[in-house]
Amino acid sequence: MQQLITASQVLIGPAQQRIQEGAVLIQDDTILAVGQRHHLEQQADENARRRDYPNSTVLPGLINGHVHLCFDTSPQFLESVQQDKDSDLLLGMAGRAQQALASGVTTVRDLGDRGGLSIRLRDAIARDDLPGPRILAAAAPLTIPNGHCHFLGGTVSGEAEIRQLVHHNAALGADVIKVMASGGQITPNSPPMWASQFTAGELSIIVEEASQLELPVAAHAHGTEAIAAATAAGVSTIEHCSWQSANGPDRRDDIAKQMADRGIYACTALSGNWRSIMKRLGPEGTEAMYGRLVWLAELGVPLIIGTDAGLPGSWFDDLVGTMELFEYLGFPHDQIIDMATFTSATAFGIANNVGRLQPGYSADLIVVDGDPLTRLDHLRNPQLVLARGREFRASNRQEPSTDAGDQNR
């Protein structure tokens, strides 16, 4: 089936590249052409489904670089993920994936689940058994005995077990290997956030083993020492990247510059709940927590946007909330939109198919009111969400009032 979508503006991405009075022509799950409306009107089949969106913008579907579909956002998320049967957990994950999709997120990177369930969900979505975003899945993160998120099943000790689990996750079909390079916040009786869980040598083994399987490595690292070790090992992305030490904040320009030189992305995995967190932290705490984003950018570290959705207070439909944090910190809108589309696709090695509106690319796009380059909150409540050419309608979403599609189906 062909679909022709027209709008007053098509943001093809990146760097504000746009077409006024533009259109996107789609064949099944793939973008066939992007261009001026009158050109594409001539190119489209007579029976193409047509939808016109005046005063609206078409742009690539958004990418959330850090989620946990297996966490249900409730205060009891830890009990649920440990106690639910696979079948129950999977149903919840499918629902949460759809919440993300309804909000315009057409790709998520799931950085840690139990039993490879996110891989099963990914495959079911790819088969069109159910709607959902494209999922890049990590399966169980590598961690140490009683380490951060050990309950997800990724405990390893020593080189042999490390290599074994990397191979196990790859055999399950993982798209990325996740390692908990430092402690975290949510696991009772585990190492503190700043403490390293793996040696630099062990991280290098993980990267070496993963790269033989052609898989990138995402390293969870709060501690400066863990960030340094992950950088030296050559991971693809550093998650959280919060520069902590036993004695408080510990930003290191030299390490950040190494990240920049090696093209290692920082995905700071912050929720859209930042306004209330800032109130609680006060000015000094706010600078330690959020000022690092500005500092990293100034040193040339490429930034991408994730939310850690699934943790309490981090919802699956609020990527825009985290994008607004970057706006608050003074990042330009076009750069923020790139971070959640093109830059993330590049970081994840999928930029030949996702993150831009280009002929031959996956038909992942959203239509929003007005111009999100002038106001980011226009990205909320998209009028249309297409994932691989399929329209997704959440049951509680309104039909766009300008939908002229039924004339020409």
Ligand SMILES: [Zn+2]
């Ligand atoms: Zn996480």
